[in-house]
Amino acid sequence: MAKTETSPDAARPWQSYHTVYTNAKAGMDGVDKEKVQRIVYEVSKGSKFFENEERKEAFIRQKIENMRSRCAKITSADSSHYRTHKTVKSGLSSSKYICETVAEKRIVELEATRDLSRVWIHVDMDAFYAAVETLSNPLLEGKPMAVGSMSMISTANYEARKFGIRAAMPGFIAHKLCPELIFVRPDFKKYTHYSDLTRKVFRRYDPNFMAASLDEAYLDVTEVCTEKGTSGEEVAKEIRAGVFEETGLTCSAGVAPNRLLAKVCSDINKPNGQFVLPNNRMAVVTFISSLPIRKVNILTEKPHGQLYLQIGGIGKVTEHILRDALGISTCEEILQKASYICALFSHSTSGLELSPVSAQDMLLTDTPEVRLRKSISNERTFSATGDETLLYRKLDPFEVLKSIQARTLKKSTNS
């Protein structure tokens, strides 16, 4: 095992270096991923950032090892339990037994409340910031371009994505991948303006629509469908046409019985496309079965004028742990191994214990909790330094205030 893993690693060390911006994303189908990974690795290697990533990766491997051994203990305790036909009241086998009961009960409960009567649409603008910048500067049309800086990219247009460039990638790496890449500084005033235009369209179909960010919204179009006697598919087409008419920008849409599924669907035919998941049980169950766990999201509603929607889910780390410790990579496997997850992870974890729950919740109408904002924060990254007095100076309230003011001024004047 150690041997089979180390020898290809030694020949192609870049394969073991995974960052958030090397996984799948719309518009990156034809990309030579091996080449992108190699370049990302070569550019990153030896940096402080890289060292920190390696440290974190080692920590995760440790977590996976612990989990594996706990998992093995449960399995062996469980099989001995069946061999002896004895009900053990304490220890691992009984905890597994309890978890099985809890998981089964939860699944039955959710199945009973399944609601396929609503029609939800998730609308997602295509490469939003980049598309807005191209509107105001048509010379950018057809050329690889990214909104951001040499430090960080917010959005890349589809021409740039062909090179493996995408959001959350540092600009200097993107430049290595495509030396002709054009950088445009972000201008949030402009994006807010166009976002407002799209929201004017959304309001026509659902006055209580929920915005997840400047470029994403959820609409409940159930009533519109019944009143006009049309399908979700037709409404989605109308909305996309309306958005294009108002803004000159394209977007993609997903139509499904609940928001979680609608969000997954809007990504399927991106850009400038849509996907409909019909409101029938078989279609929904089949769809979820093959769904990669990385797509699982959890929603909680924020009451800012029914506007904001907070999303959590399974990210890079949780995906890694579930795959390598438990062999889980689809939502169907989450349901199959629900009792293991229940036994191995503590109650109500954002990613782990919630994952079987939210996978099941995707079968139902999601009913997000309404919550109030609990904090407000401000942070910034310093350039690397070992200068202690400089760091203390940065913490001085007056210096902090100056820094915040400088940033506010920069935001309001760049246009």
Next chain:
DNA sequence: GCGGATCAC
């Protein structure tokens, strides 16, 4: 209670 990890955009 708090710091660190995780996640989304």
Next chain:
DNA sequence: TATGGTGATCCGC
């Protein structure tokens, strides 16, 4: 040269 900022939740000390 160079790897973000904001808001939130949960776990393990």
